[in-house]
Amino acid sequence: MAGMSGKRLQKELAKITGVLPPGITLVSAENLREWQMDLTVPDNPIYPADHVYRLKFMFSTNYPIEAPECTFIQLSTPVRKIPIHPHIYSNGIICLDLLDKQGWSPVHNVESVCISIQSMLASNTKNERPPGDAEFVRSNRSRPRDINFLYHDPSV
Amino acid sequence: MSRSRSFSRSPRQSIQARFGFFDASQQPPMPIHSSSNPTGNLLEVTFPPAELQRSMSSNHASLRGMRRLEARRQMEETNYLSSKARSQNLNPPVDLRLLDYVTPYDDNLMCPVCRCAFIDPVVLVECDHCFCRDCIRQTWATTASAYTPLGPRGDCPSCRTPAKLGARSATSKILVNITDDLVVRCPNSEQGCEATVKRGEVQDHVGIYCGYSKQECYAEDCEQPVRRRDADLGCLHYNVTCFDCRETMQKAELEAHWKAKCPDRKVACPQCQEPILSRVLDKHSREMCPAVTVSCPGAVLGCTSRSKRSQAEVHAQTCTLAILAPVLAAQKQRLDEQEVVQRTMSRKLEVLESGFAAVEEILYPKHSVQAKEDDVRADERRIPLLLEDGDSARRRHTRLESTDVEDMDEQFSGFEFPSPTSSRPMSSRLIASLPPSRPAPPPPGPRPQDLPEPFSTDFDMPFPSAFPPPAAHGPYVSPLHHLLSMHEALRDELSRVSTAVQELDGRQSMHTLNENLRMREEMGYLGAQVTGLSRQVGWLTSTQLQRQQHQHGAGVGSSAGGGGMDGIAGAGAGVEAAVSAVGAAASALRGAAQVRAQARRGHSEEGRTKL
Incomplete structure (x- = not known):
């Protein structure tokens, strides 16, 4: 099993280091367990073109069967902020059914997840955090995969 | 001790004791030193104490x-060992x-889950x-938690259609053949097997032919x-020592050790092809x-x-930048050190500097120069001690021990004779702040040019000449000494x-007292005058009253007596009013006196504050 996830991640990495869609770049993938990708959002005034967002992927040994943990992370050098979106909490946790047990499919890969998040940001019109953001960020101690989100917004 | 031995004579008795059937009267305890019982020692050895025996039973x-x-x-x-042997x-x-x-293969032959060429492919x-059969099973095993009696089913990972594996779900043979014909490397390629076989045959290769797979x-x-390739060499499971690194291992592992692990093995450098120790x-x-x-070492330049x-050394001998580089590096290091210092x-x-500025601020507050000057002049009028002229003060200043230097006096005398060559901004500013109409007094004593510079506030100026020359003219070896003397x-x-x-305060209080x-x-x-006046008025009224009573008593009847009484009363009221008016006048006088006294006191206070 571990071999399968490693092999698949190697293949994905080989593909990703070749050609990537515009606005998505690979930053680091040192140990095949944690990857970091940079993301820019085209054509949305909420996210100017010079703002870059950092996505962190954590893969379990069960990877293509289990979804990776995918969060935005905040950095000071270079400046990476958490994008403002009604489904992205200010600690970087993304409320997206694609990243959850029900929504995940082993057919997805890092590139497709990046494209999904990019399009989610690009189609956003509300410059706001999710309701109850402060409360959630203060109280949440669990990992994103252990949170039971309620996916109510089909418009994203 | 004796009890436990007696209880443990037989298990049955101990059981009886356990359940409380045993009565002490039935079996009297045996004495400790009893040797009548031949099995006493044996009993003690074979049977453990009652507690242990109870738990064992x-x-x-x-x-x-x-x-x-x-x-x-x-x-x-x-069983396991025998099956392993078999x-x-x-x-x-x-x-x-x-x-x-x-061989590269078409992307269409790739399972979307594991990204490999299909292995035992199935069609939903x-x-x-x-998908591969294993891939779809694993996918559904995690998502479908409920019991599924109708065989494996779930959503298609690609299109999310609810799907299941049919009875004949395997794909057509042609797809299986295509994928099984892909050529792969032997999984033992890391150990050294260079065989490439078709994927369908790789299991046979490893199991039967590959010399690098294991057998008993x-x-x-x-x-x-x-x-397998070493199997004919006899049993290789004895310990040997590596020639290079002196590590002990089994002979069977020696080759792998040489090839991959030994730190002292020689490997060819990938650039220069020289054999180099791997470590x-x-x-x-x-x-x-x-x-x-x-x-080039001169790249920094x-x-x-x-x-x-x-060839780099040959280049470095001719390259001026490379020759200069170490010199400049040393220079740079020295510069850095100097900079730190x-x-x-x-x-x-x-x-x-900030300390000096603070001290200076305490000594000469700039905003009140004018007021201070006035004060000093007022002091000079009154206090004979200050009446010494600036000349003597200056002389005292040049003396070694100038403990009572009158700095203010000096300062102002310094301002009165500004040296023509002086370009110090602060003293010129202070001079500008003096009233221009003030007449300059005749210069007493020698000109300031041949005297040491009067102390002024600008001892933190960058010119060293702002300081008095330390050894020749004054005791001020350092600014600190200067400050200390000034402070004194x-x-x-x-x-x-x-x-x-x-x-001054005493004088003022005396004055006010007077x-x-x-x-x-x-x-x-x-007050005495007022009382005399009132007495006179009282006497006048009493004589008036007596005169009226006389007239009434002589000729007027009782009927007219009432009117006379009225007249007397009216006269009395008039006199009272006059008395009160006099009293009011007296109080007004007193008030006026108070006001005057207050005004006087206020004036004296003003004089004191002015000091």
């Missing part, structure tokens, strides 16, 4: 169970997902999407695995390998030449000023 059943378990485990172990193939089944493919009934040693009594290979390629391209390490020095200087002088000045103020006495006398005089 209660655990009897579980002991039996454990023994059974033990037996079963042993049987399983022997199985000739010690190699695990090949995981086809981990193989390296030699509803949507015709194709042919030797008697040796069941350890050995590589120094990193260092070699970093620092020594002549085939590695390095940049702008030399762009890059050459192989072997200078930074600390400048910080010290800053601290000192200031303290004297302060004490002198305070005595003057005290004296004024008050005079006022009190005046008021007493006025």
Whole structure:
């Protein structure tokens, strides 16, 4: 099993280091367990073109069967902020059914997840955090995969 | 002791004792030293004390169970060992997902889950999407938690259609053949097998042909695995020592150790092809390998030449930048050190300067120069101590011990004779702040040019000439001494000023006391006058009353008596009014006196504050 996830991640990495869609770049993938990708959002005034967002992927040994943990992370050098979106909490946790047990499919890969998040940001019109953001960020101690989100917004 | 021995004579008795059937009267306790019982010692050895025996008897059943378990485990172990001995193939089944493919294959032959060429591909009934059988099973095993009696089913990972595996879900043979014909490397390629076989045959290759897969040693009594190619060399499971690194291992592992692990093995440097010890290979390629391209040592100065390490030295001998580089590096290091030192020095200087500025602010507050000047002049009028002229003060200043230097006096005398060459901004500013109409007094004593510069506030100016020359003219070896002497002088000045103020205060209070006495006398005089006046008025009214009574008593009747009484009463009221008017006048006088006294006191206060 571990071999399968490693092999698949190697293949994905080989593909990703070749050609990537515009606005998505690979930053680091040192140990095949944690990857970091940079993301820019085209054509949305909420996210100017010079703002870059950092996505962190954590893969379990069960990877293509289990979804990776995918969060935005905040950095000071270079400046990476958490994008403002009604489904992205200010600690970087993304409320997206694609990243959850029900929504995940082993057919997805890092590139497709990046494209999904990019399009989610690009189609956003509300410059706001999710309701109850402060409360959630203060109280949440669990990992994103252990949170039971309620996916109510089909418009994203 | 004796009791326990008597109880443990037989198990039955101990059981009876346990359940309380035993009565002490039935069996009297035996004496300790009794040797009549021949089995006394034996009993003590064979039977443990009552407590232990009780627990053992209660655990009897579980002991039996454990023994059974033990037996079963042993049987399983022997079974496992015998089955292991029977199985000739010690190699695990090949995981086809981990193989390296030699020939590139079409993306359409790739399972979307594991990204490998399909392994035992299946087609979903509803949507015709194709996956490896293991992949789709694993996917559905995690998502479909409920019991599924109708066979494996779930959503298609690609299109999310609810799907299931049909009874004949396997794809057509042609797809299986295509994928099985892909050529892969042997999974033992890391050990050295260079075979590339078709994927469908790789299991057979590993199990039967590959010389690098394991099989059991042919030797008697040796069941350890050995590589197939080494199996004919006899049993290799004896300890040997590596020639290079002196590590002890089995002979069977020696070759692999030489090839991959031994730190003292020679490997060819990938750049220069020299045989290098593997443990120094990193260092070699970093620092020594002549085939590695390095940049000129003068690169920091702008030399762009890059050459192989072997030719780099030749270049460095001719390149001026490379020759200069170490010199400049040393210079730079020295500069950095100097900079650090200078930074600390400048910080010290800053601290000192700010301290000087603070002291200066205390000594000469700039905003009240004018008022101070007035005060000083007022002091000069009154206090004879300050009447010395600036000349003597200056002379005192040049003396070695100038403990009572009158700094203010000096300062102002310094302002009165500004040196024509002086370009110090602060003193010129202070001069500008003096009233221009003020007549300059005749210069007493020698001109300031041949005197040491009068102390002024600008001793923190960058010119060293702002300081008095330390050894030749004054005691001020350092600014600190200067400050200390100034401080001392200031303290004297302060004490002198305070005595003057005290004296002034006494004088003022005396003055007010005198004024008050005079006022009190005046008021007493006025009060006496007022009482005399009132007495006169009382006498006048009493004579008036007597005269009227006389007239009435002589000729007027009782009827007219009432009118006479009325007249008397009216006259009395008039007199009273007059008296009160006089009293009011007296109080008004008193008030006026008070106001005057207050005004006087206020005036004296004003004079004091002005001081």
